Amino acid sequence: MFEDVLYRLGYKLDGTPAAGDTYRRRRRALNTALEHAVVAGDLSGNPLQRARRKHVGSNDVVDRRVLVNALQARQLLAAVSYVGSWDRCRGRRLVAFYAVLYYAGLRPAEAVGLRRSDCHLPDTGWGTLTLRETRPVSGKQWTDSGERHDRRGLKAREAKSDRPVPIPPVLVTILRAHLDTFGMAKEGRVFGNERGGAVGSSTYWRVWEEAREYALPPERVDSPLAGRPYDLRHACITRWLNAGVPIAEVARRVVNSPEVIHRRYHGCIDGHEELANAKIERSLSQDGDD
Structure with a gap:
């Protein structure tokens, strides 16, 4: 029976294999529940400690086909503003939302929870977003407040910790314009x-699907290119890595370990093969001189 539980940890509801990080997260959660049962006296021991750990491959590597370049990103952000009627502003309200994913590497749930007090938006130069909470969709029956969006701390951080993320002037301008036009939302x-x-x-998914149809040629609409809003975060991280930002700094900004960044994005970093070949060629030339 317990082996069946372990087996299900590695699969999604539709029967397809879950990502490696999903399996490991589920296993940690199960271990916490079992340890609590041991402390409460409901179990004599934690059966997970005796179970053989399943080997989970790295099937969560980012697909290069989802990554947009700078021009495509600008076209998509412009297309978002045309979604919905102009008086209801359905798309225009979300241009800056997608922009923080693309320019600052935020997760959608982090963008939902972003507050005006978290934003340092100077008149000129770089700004800062200091992230303090996420607002993932959990359903009313699963939250303490009865709201659809749960309140949680940052992923992989202590509950009261924050995460400062420097943002480029282009994003500062977009956010200032958004706040000038729409003001602040509740809270x-x-x-x-x-x-x-x-x-x-559901709102930011629908708007994104419509924007892709406006911005991309027909053959690209059916492709994986920017198929999800989350792919804007992938494009941001890839851009930082290709710009030469150290992996440790990228990991700090997006709250991942350097190991995770390297594993997920190693196939998306351009130019490293050429640099390695040049170093080898110089080494061979030096050997020949000797």
């Missing part, structure tokens, strides 16, 4: 729906 959030509530995942 001081930067992004909100038409009623000031939290932006729902």
